[in-house]
Amino acid sequence: MMRHPRLGMGLLACSALSQAQAAWDVNMRQGVTEVSRSVFDLHMTIFWICVVIGVLVFGAMFWSMFAHRRSRHPQPAHFHENTRVELLWTVVPLVILIAMAVPATRTLLHIYDPSDPDLDIQITGHQWKWHYKYLGEDVEFFSNLATDREAIGNRAPKGDHYLLEVDQPLVIPAGAKVRFLVGAADVIHSWWVPELAVKKDAIPGFINEAWTRAPEPGLYRGQCTELCGKDHGFMPIVVEVKAPADYAAWLAGKKAAAAESKAQAGKVWTLEELVAHGEQVYKTACAACHQPTGEGLPPVFPALKGSKIATGPKEGHIERVVNGKPGTAMAAFGKQLSEVDLAAVISYERNAFGNALGDMVTPQDILAFKQAAEAGQGMQPGQPQPQPQ
Amino acid sequence: MSAVIDHGHGDHPHGPAPGLMRWVLTTNHKDIGTLYLWFSFCAFLLGGSFAMVIRAELFQPGLQIVEPAFFNQMTTMHGLIMVFGAVMPAFVGLANWMIPLMIGAPDMALPRMNNFSFWLLPAAFGLLVSTLFMEGGGPNFGWTFYAPLSTTYAPQSVTFFIFAIHLMGISSIMGAINVIATVLNLRAPGMTLMKMPLFVWTWLITAFLLIAVMPVLAGVVTMMLMDIHFGTSFFSAAGGGDPVLFQHVFWFFGHPEVYIMILPAFGAVSAIIPTFSRKPLFGYTSMVYATGAIAFLSFIVWAHHMFVVGIPVAGELFFMYATMLIAVPTGVKVFNWVSTMWRGSLTFEAPMLFAVAFVILFTIGGFSGLMLAIAPADFQYHDTYFVVAHFHYVLVPGAIFGIFASAYYWLPKWTGHMYDERLAKLHFWLSFVGMNLAFFPMHFVGLAGMPRRIPDYNLMFADFNRVSSLGAFLFGATQLLFLYIVVKCIRGGEPAPAKPWDGAHGLEWSVPSPAPYHTFSTPPEVE
Numbered sequence: 001m002m003r004h005p006r007l008g009m010g011l012l013a014c015s016a017l018s019q020a021q022a023a024w025d026v027n028m029r030q031g032v033t034e035v036s037r038s039v040f041d042l043h044m045t046i047f048w049i050c051v052v053i054g055v056l057v058f059g060a061m062f063w064s065m066f067a068h069r070r071s072r073h074p075q076p077a078h079f080h081e082n083t084r085v086e087l088l089w090t091v092v093p094l095v096i097l098i099a100m101a102v103p104a105t106r107t108l109l110h111i112y113d114p115s116d117p118d119l120d121i122q123i124t125g126h127q128w129k130w131h132y133k134y135l136g137e138d139v140e141f142f143s144n145l146a147t148d149r150e151a152i153g154n155r156a157p158k159g160d161h162y163l164l165e166v167d168q169p170l171v172i173p174a175g176a177k178v179r180f181l182v183g184a185a186d187v188i189h190s191w192w193v194p195e196l197a198v199k200k201d202a203i204p205g206f207i208n209e210a211w212t213r214a215p216e217p218g219l220y221r222g223q224c225t226e227l228c229g230k231d232h233g234f235m236p237i238v239v240e241v242k243a244p245a246d247y248a249a250w251l252a253g254k255k256a257a258a259a260e261s262k263a264q265a266g267k268v269w270t271l272e273e274l275v276a277h278g279e280q281v282y283k284t285a286c287a288a289c290h291q292p293t294g295e296g297l298p299p300v301f302p303a304l305k306g307s308k309i310a311t312g313p314k315e316g317h318i319e320r321v322v323n324g325k326p327g328t329a330m331a332a333f334g335k336q337l338s339e340v341d342l343a344a345v346i347s348y349e350r351n352a353f354g355n356a357l358g359d360m361v362t363p364q365d366i367l368a369f370k371q372a373a374e375a376g377q378g379m380q381p382g383q384p385q386p387q388p389q
Numbered sequence: 390m391s392a393v394i395d396h397g398h399g400d401h402p403h404g405p406a407p408g409l410m411r412w413v414l415t416t417n418h419k420d421i422g423t424l425y426l427w428f429s430f431c432a433f434l435l436g437g438s439f440a441m442v443i444r445a446e447l448f449q450p451g452l453q454i455v456e457p458a459f460f461n462q463m464t465t466m467h468g469l470i471m472v473f474g475a476v477m478p479a480f481v482g483l484a485n486w487m488i489p490l491m492i493g494a495p496d497m498a499l500p501r502m503n504n505f506s507f508w509l510l511p512a513a514f515g516l517l518v519s520t521l522f523m524e525g526g527g528p529n530f531g532w533t534f535y536a537p538l539s540t541t542y543a544p545q546s547v548t549f550f551i552f553a554i555h556l557m558g559i560s561s562i563m564g565a566i567n568v569i570a571t572v573l574n575l576r577a578p579g580m581t582l583m584k585m586p587l588f589v590w591t592w593l594i595t596a597f598l599l600i601a602v603m604p605v606l607a608g609v610v611t612m613m614l615m616d617i618h619f620g621t622s623f624f625s626a627a628g629g630g631d632p633v634l635f636q637h638v639f640w641f642f643g644h645p646e647v648y649i650m651i652l653p654a655f656g657a658v659s660a661i662i663p664t665f666s667r668k669p670l671f672g673y674t675s676m677v678y679a680t681g682a683i684a685f686l687s688f689i690v691w692a693h694h695m696f697v698v699g700i701p702v703a704g705e706l707f708f709m710y711a712t713m714l715i716a717v718p719t720g721v722k723v724f725n726w727v728s729t730m731w732r733g734s735l736t737f738e739a740p741m742l743f744a745v746a747f748v749i750l751f752t753i754g755g756f757s758g759l760m761l762a763i764a765p766a767d768f769q770y771h772d773t774y775f776v777v778a779h780f781h782y783v784l785v786p787g788a789i790f791g792i793f794a795s796a797y798y799w800l801p802k803w804t805g806h807m808y809d810e811r812l813a814k815l816h817f818w819l820s821f822v823g824m825n826l827a828f829f830p831m832h833f834v835g836l837a838g839m840p841r842r843i844p845d846y847n848l849m850f851a852d853f854n855r856v857s858s859l860g861a862f863l864f865g866a867t868q869l870l871f872l873y874i875v876v877k878c879i880r881g882g883e884p885a886p887a888k889p890w891d892g893a894h895g896l897e898w899s900v901p902s903p904a905p906y907h908t909f910s911t912p913p914e915v916e
């Protein structure tokens with residue numbers, strides 16, 4: 001579980017309170033943006049309209065059930081139409097609806113205006129994680145579920161943010177208009193953060209636009225809301241809004257880390273180091289399908305234990321991990337993981353679950369494979385399916 | 390037509406054939422109606438047991454009973470079986486039994502086709518359910534089966550799913566043709582269109598909806614089949630196709646489909662409320678027009694299921710306004726039912742209890758529908774449990790209570806016995822409490838942020854989910870009581886007179902109870 005710096009006291013205290021109360025919460029949260037508040041107002045307006053109509057209609061019904069039951073009202077009346085009344089209850093609801101449509105239209109037009117963003121972030125849904133790319137900044141990363149599988153299996157206690165915690169949150173600056181360009185790499189996902197009132201489908205081959213402007217620093221949680229396969233319930237979203245200065249520092253740190261991990265590729269690794277690191281990578285990137293035991297869930301998610309590819313020649317193994325298998329849930333990890341991670345996880349798979357090949361794949365091997373592929377086919381390695389551009 | 394009228398020519402026996410073959414070969418509308426109703430009830434129990442698995446898994450946070458992969462098969466099969474196996478066949482069964490009796494026809498217009506359209510169903514559902522036992526499991530992509538999850542990423546059994554949908558579609562289309570042919574051609578002399586009972590009217594309009602949209606459903610699954618096996622790319626972005634196209638085509642079928650599941654219930658309730666209010670239906674003419682208006686509007690609102698897929702703002706506005714408009718004719722119906730009760734002389738036998746609950750709870754579902762229609766608000770509601778609450782409020786106390794009300798209302802006519810009123814009331818109250826406990830809290834967890842179709846959730850949703858599960862178990866178990874009541878009624882009970890309800894009107898009450906195997910061989914007089 002993660003601990004977060006308590007920023008923007010007022011709001012955060014509020015949201016912490018609502019988190020604690022959420023157990024019996026019955027209403028939509030107001031959220032923290034101007035848009036989310038106007039959505040909330042629409043929600044409450046239409047809700048109260050329904051309540052008033054309901055009280056009138058059900059009131060008449062209950063009165064009738066009480067006063068016009070046979071024991072009290074043995075002689076039924078015989079009327080069966082009244083043009084005036086019927087006209088009235090056609091026209092009055094129509095007028096109410098038109099009155100309701102006006103603010104709804106206004107809010108919708110506002111939401112549909114992503115112009116003049118301060119920052120563009122490309123969001124790509126993958127089975128079952130989110131990828132964030134800061135356009136023009138050379139920063140990109142995956143955001144994976146951070147909840148312990150033991151907790152999901154009821155073998156460890158569940159924290160406050162059970163299933164709503166990630167290894168790396170999306171970080172955005174407070175006060176800035178952030179535009180999201182939402183797409184997907186495999187099936188349809190949907191990116192939703194209730195407190196920001198942003199929900200947009202992530203559809204392969206499409207780029208959808210959405211935007212938000214979060215006024216205060218804070219931490220907001222959401223989930224994927226479009227059924228996207230087995231682990232649809234396990235790909236949360238966490239957005240961390242930082243004060244602009246903190247955001248700038250964070251961005252610089254991210255860039256430095258990226259440069260460092262590139263440098264790491266040149267390091268000389270031992271098999272033990274690679275396998276140990278690979279185990280970590282395996283847990284976040286592979287275990288959801290191939291299972292922690294490497295036994296998979298055949299036939300959809302094949303076993304790696306004793307598999308032809310994972311115990312065959314290195315090239316085949318690298319090829320499958322880097323390029324994936326188009327048309328299946330096996331993604332092309334060449335784009336998703338660093339050379340070190342790829343080398344480590346492949347080495348791990350060749351030396352775990354009873355696969356005891358004893359050989360290792362180094363970051364240099366991966367680099368060589370990628371370069372050969374690039375030279376050979378003149379196409380981007382690890383990209384058999386066109387990504388949404 | 391002669392094939393119909395000649396049913397009992399000279400040397401033929403007038404009763405049903407003996408033995409099992411009676412049911413296999415029957416062309417009698419009452420037998421076929423009975424088959425449909427029993428089939429529907431079996432599907433209801435099967436789909437219900439899948440719902441019990443879902444609610445058991447969601448009883449508390451964490452994964453305890455099923456794996457996510459199987460959970461998705463359960464939600465998918467629950468939806469498919471309830472929609473196509475329970476609700477739709479139940480209404481076709483009611484139509485078969487009651488439409489000829491209500492319009493004074495000797496049988497359905499196309500009796501052999503009638504037999505065929507029923508017998509396609511066991512084949513279709515046998516195929517569908519068998520996919521659960523196939524390698525890779527059954528359909529796991531939701532009852533809305535969005536591509537590419539249902540094409541490129543689907544389990545292999547999807548081909549069988551597609552074939553099963555085709556069979557169901559053929560069956561529905563034939564059933565609809567039969568209803569239209571019967572209503573338009575076989576009405577007794579004097580039974581003008583504007584004298585028809587509303588159940589006949591709503592079914593006539595439903596039948597047109599079916600003929601319009603079932604081919605669209607067949608089209609969309611055929612496109613899937615082509616994508617999967619014949620190398621096309623209708624829905625595959627990698628091949629230049631369009632996954633959103635799938636949703637447009639699906640919902641062009643899907644939204645009228647939800648009205649297919651409710652209009653016949655409107656009709657039944659419009660017969661039951663006047664009977665137990667002892668007062669004619671208020672606003673018959675406006676009821677007919679409102680049904681027509683709903684049917685028309687149902688074709689131009691489909692994209693309200695797609696508010697967050699990124700359709701252009703003009704489309705968003707159009708579909709928002711059109712959807713809001715549906716509330717007007719729906720409201721007219723509700724107001725008419727309440728006015729029918731107003732200053733009547735009410736009693737509350739089981740059919741009336743279910744009908745009154747129908748009006749109240751369906752209206753609550755209509756309210757949440759109206760909220761969902763507001764596109765910006767739908768950005769928060771969409772694909773959460775709020776939507777699940779909405780459609781269960783319109784479908785369970787809507788369609789299902791409408792079916793229960795109809796069953797109790799006409800059971801005396803079908804069986805010749807009165808059902809056990811005390812047990813039926815118990816059935817009502819347990820169902821009422823169970824379903825509200827199950828579905829009302831779903832509004833709350835949805836608003837609090839719980840997405841639908843997830844096997845596990847954060848602790849903040851735990852309390853309401855537990856309530857939901859308990860309510861669902863109560864509702865589920867109660868339906869076994871319904872089975873007991875029906876079986877008991879078939880086997881005996883107080884003999885029912887031709888017209889067991891003093892306030893009832895209509896031709897079906899002019900024949901004895903149980904209705905003889907052949908009725909209205911000579912057309913009745915309609916004043």
Ligand code: HEM
Nearest residue numbers: 647651693694716719755758759761762771772776780783
């Ligand atoms: C006043 C009338 C109604 C309105 C305005 C309305 C509106 C809506 C809207 C806007 C949605 C989409 C919500 C979303 O996915 O975000 C929806 C979903 C749904 N509605 Fe209604 N509705 C109405 C009545 C009905 C009726 C009568 C039925 C069926 C008997 C029905 C069945 C459904 C179903 C099954 C869904 C969900 C489908 C799915 O995504 O699985 N609705 N409704």
Ligand SMILES: [Cu+2]
Nearest residue numbers: 644647693694
């Ligand atoms: Cu709809």
